[in-house]
Amino acid sequence: MTSKQANLEAKRIVGIAAAGEVEDGMAVGLGTGSTANYAIIRIGERIREEEIAVVGVPTSYQSAIRARAAGIRVADLADYPELDLTIDGADQVDAAFNVIKGGGAAHTREKCVADASTRILIVVDVTKVADRLHMPVPVEVVPYAATGVARHVGRLGGDAVIREGVKKDGPVITDNGNFILDCAFGTIEDPENLETSLNTIPGVLTSGLFTEYAEKMTVMVGGDGSYRILTRSDRVPSR
Amino acid sequence: MTSKQANLEAKRIVGIAAAGEVEDGMAVGLGTGSTANYAIIRIGERIREEEIAVVGVPTSYQSAIRARAAGIRVADLADYPELDLTIDGADQVDAAFNVIKGGGAAHTREKCVADASTRILIVVDVTKVADRLHMPVPVEVVPYAATGVARHVGRLGGDAVIREGVKKDGPVITDNGNFILDCAFGTIEDPENLETSLNTIPGVLTSGLFTEYAEKMTVMVGGDGSYRILTRSDRVPSR
Amino acid sequence: MTSKQANLEAKRIVGIAAAGEVEDGMAVGLGTGSTANYAIIRIGERIREEEIAVVGVPTSYQSAIRARAAGIRVADLADYPELDLTIDGADQVDAAFNVIKGGGAAHTREKCVADASTRILIVVDVTKVADRLHMPVPVEVVPYAATGVARHVGRLGGDAVIREGVKKDGPVITDNGNFILDCAFGTIEDPENLETSLNTIPGVLTSGLFTEYAEKMTVMVGGDGSYRILTRSDRVPSR
Amino acid sequence: MTSKQANLEAKRIVGIAAAGEVEDGMAVGLGTGSTANYAIIRIGERIREEEIAVVGVPTSYQSAIRARAAGIRVADLADYPELDLTIDGADQVDAAFNVIKGGGAAHTREKCVADASTRILIVVDVTKVADRLHMPVPVEVVPYAATGVARHVGRLGGDAVIREGVKKDGPVITDNGNFILDCAFGTIEDPENLETSLNTIPGVLTSGLFTEYAEKMTVMVGGDGSYRILTRSDRVPSR
Structure with a gap:
């Protein structure tokens, strides 16, 4: 196998x-x-x-x-x-x-x-x-806000990339009509705090952190x- | 006049x-x-x-x-x-x-x-x-989450009503395709804390509180x- | 009464x-x-x-x-x-x-x-x-296409107006995330033909004509x- | 090369x-x-x-x-x-x-x-x-209508499949928030007529046929x- x-x-x-x-x-x-x-x-x-x-x-x-x-x-x-x-x-x-x-x-x-x-x-x-979370965190954002959210993620120490589609040109669109930013933070020291920080960025719908x-x-x-x-x-x- | x-x-x-x-x-x-x-x-x-x-x-x-x-x-x-x-x-x-x-x-x-x-x-x-905020707070939510968000708002001491359209039957739909919940809290004691609490409810995109x-x-x-x-x-x- | x-x-x-x-x-x-x-x-x-x-x-x-x-x-x-x-x-x-x-x-x-x-x-x-249809025909269009559809409606002899919201600033948004153009044609001579003509305009989702x-x-x-x-x-x- | x-x-x-x-x-x-x-x-x-x-x-x-x-x-x-x-x-x-x-x-x-x-x-x-069109025709449809449109496509002699995402689970969502049905008709005898037929199906936004x-x-x-x-x-x- x-x-x-x-x-x-x-x-x-x-x-x-x-x-x-x-x-x-x-x-x-x-x-x-x-x-x-x-x-x-x-x-x-x-x-x-x-x-x-x-x-x-x-x-x-x-x-x-x-x-x-x-x-x-x-x-x-x-x-x-x-x-x-x-x-x-x-x-x-x-x-x-x-x-x-x-x-x-x-x-x-x-x-x-x-x-x-x-x-x-x-x-x-x-x-x-894993002992500690270290995958990039998917964050659903309204398309209007993508640039601004990416800047906020940077200030939080992360690196945000718009997820690209494969059988669709350009960004993946969610069932809710939004973009996904995959946000790499390395090992996440304080997931709960990061979830709250992501939630408060204007234009963020939901982060993929569940704490x-x-x-x-x-x-x-x-x-x-x-x-x-x-x-x-x-x-x-x-x- | x-x-x-x-x-x-x-x-x-x-x-x-x-x-x-x-x-x-x-x-x-x-x-x-x-x-x-x-x-x-x-x-x-x-x-x-x-x-x-x-x-x-x-x-x-x-x-x-x-x-x-x-x-x-x-x-x-x-x-x-x-x-x-x-x-x-x-x-x-x-x-x-x-x-x-x-x-x-x-x-x-x-x-x-x-x-x-x-x-x-x-x-x-x-x-x-006004000296203190006391208007209902508009909260933009994905339609899927409306019922759940209303329950959370209740736990926060508020009363959430889906905003109805006038020249459109049923809920007002935002430019982003979502609903508006008008959430009455009476006089808002701690706007900053309320904004954070609203942001962390699953399915909330943005509250109308700017603190x-x-x-x-x-x-x-x-x-x-x-x-x-x-x-x-x-x-x-x-x- | x-x-x-x-x-x-x-x-x-x-x-x-x-x-x-x-x-x-x-x-x-x-x-x-x-x-x-x-x-x-x-x-x-x-x-x-x-x-x-x-x-x-x-x-x-x-x-x-x-x-x-x-x-x-x-x-x-x-x-x-x-x-x-x-x-x-x-x-x-x-x-x-x-x-x-x-x-x-x-x-x-x-x-x-x-x-x-x-x-x-x-x-x-x-x-x-009514004996004959004479109300404006609501046409659902993707926002991107609104200007172009309005021009096509003009060529068909109609007058298209974007429907404005009342408890929402700006255009009414449909449950599908689109605009409504209310298209006045006066008395509609050939509803079936008009329905087909409207359907073929790029960016039109559905007209309100049911023939x-x-x-x-x-x-x-x-x-x-x-x-x-x-x-x-x-x-x-x-x- | x-x-x-x-x-x-x-x-x-x-x-x-x-x-x-x-x-x-x-x-x-x-x-x-x-x-x-x-x-x-x-x-x-x-x-x-x-x-x-x-x-x-x-x-x-x-x-x-x-x-x-x-x-x-x-x-x-x-x-x-x-x-x-x-x-x-x-x-x-x-x-x-x-x-x-x-x-x-x-x-x-x-x-x-x-x-x-x-x-x-x-x-x-x-x-x-190609001399004649024979690729499947992508048709953008509102999610609500997908089942019904697929039935209509069948009556037109085609076979409709919802396009699946790759870096997104489930259907591809378009920039307009809709599904794509890839509709195989074999060699298309009358593209203009097919474009009109597809346009008139309720729930179809646009077909990929440009005639x-x-x-x-x-x-x-x-x-x-x-x-x-x-x-x-x-x-x-x-x-």
Whole structure:
């Protein structure tokens, strides 16, 4: 098995495991991306096999399309302002359960759904786990503000690059009509503080830093044909 | 002269006075709304009369349309990331120069432009000046998040109402494609803290509270056929 | 009863009558505006009173919000690509059942839903019925194209005005993020041809002319405490 | 030189040649994509070298960013409703100068600019020239309408697929906030008729078929270290 195959297999295993946490009658936030999609497919199977009633609240056009394809009834946050559970991937998770999301440009709606959920399952393969966050932070900004936000990010010690599309010329546009700035800060010393700083820049909609939800979060890590539940440290290790 | 006529006359006087601050070679942020529009018209006249070169950076479709009609060359924040001056109205200004904006649903771009400016002229009629802010705060939110944001606003002690359109059925949609929640908090005890709290709610783009720019702000107040420059207090009066 | 009260009463009567056409198990397109809203409220009542199962597909943020408030389960066109029935208002209906819509800026989604429906109930008060269409035609355009579309409309013999907001400065923005041009053509000689001409202008999303759906359309006209079913002429009267 | 290098070299040569057609005082529509970008860079050089005054009207966020980087003054169609020249790429050109565009998801604004131009230079490498159009036609649609439009395309004999993003999960979103449906029709017998048919589907903003502009179009084809001007046939060859 190649490394890429192993990675896909890890995502599949952990996605399926997370789908096992869904119970009859639940309203479930449906994350975006490849790992969340394995969970979506499995929830659909369980709805048919076990005849459970589950409503899914998608976090993107992608997860809405996939939920429909999987046979999950789709609803809106306005229909279910409180969700029992959200299953979502992540780009990086640290030891204290601070998370970077937004590689798929869907983190604004993902944060809304996480915020509305009683419990959050973060499903990742082992490559996403790190002692401290060091990936670039995706920040969703209105196009009008891109230049100004990039300057603010610079003042915060970061380096902001507009994410470019691949099957679309020019900047990636989010489901909300905005740009993504990928903001490299190196190792992030104080994620909570950085999240607040990013939020207060004019023209920023949402950063991909999730630092508020560690207490209701379970992190499931796939790898080597199985998965494990990550134990949360009280704090990230000092350097 | 009726009260409404007097009000319009106050706006006109202060708008024209602000336009007098524009100098040859400046890049100027152009606010949105009736008072800012008097400034826009007058800047256009000065460009023709005095042959000065001025570039305007609009804060809305409205101010772009009006600037073109006035003969001002229009550019983008990406062209002029640093502005010499911004002229803009406000819905309420307190004694310490905290400001509420967003009655015209344009406050996100207005905040970006204010942020990019060396100097800000706030042009208001006398009815907008208050010791302490007590108007509802307009908050721009992605439609997906409206229900969740309203709940957060409730936890902050406010009451959020989706602003309804008049010549459009249903919610007002902003130039950025979002909703406006008008959030009534009564008298606002700590505007700076409230601005930060609103910014950190998932799905909030920008609140209409401007608390960061008092030091570079001049407040010009029209009324009774003339205008005056407001003196800033170090702090808002305690109750 | 004043004229305005009579008008509201006519809308209420015809909206309620249309709701009576909904049957158990139907997927129903829910129009936007005051008349459609009376139908939405009544459908909600019938769901509770008669325990019928009805799914509503809204045509706007407004009708989604109102359907939820009325207790109707809301779904998407992607969930129900074929609808049994749509109930919607109109700004003007001619003798051959050509319709002008878009006074509420919701006509793009309304046309999608009408197109997907087996049967369309148009609910209007008597002031909306005319031998020939002569109201301005609302046309939804991307903001980038507004100037160019206005010129094309001029070449077609019309006069285009950007619709201005009331509780929002500058142009009305639709739920899709676009402008509305209200295009006055006087009496419209050939609605079908005009609809095609408008559709082919670059930057036009949808015109408010509906000329394709007469055969599946029932027009219900409220007035004088009751309603009547309008009889369709084969053709509009010649002048 | 590999085939890919030869292709890039062809794009570069023809882009530079097109930039040579720009004259002092012109307002120029700036297309989107790799070939148009070579023209943009060269126009910027000419502005500096020859001190000519040129204003560029971009057709996308991408071409606006690139024009600024190249030192071209950027304006809006509202500033210049009539353009002297547009330089743009294409995905396929037939013998009668019908064109398919939209590979970069920018064809709506590109069509607006083409429409506003006195003269259009289409710059392509030789692989884009065909006797008859047979590439899938990109169609920009509002997300709400995607399912319904796909059904209509099926009735027209086509096969519609939602374009998926690469550095964004789920559908590509255009600069206007919409989806792209790539619609395969095989060889297109009657491009003009198909363009009209696509335009009249509810929820369609713009198709990537350009059939109206052949008379004002010059097609410049790069390859083998030089370029040639394509001669237009009166009609596409019959099969």
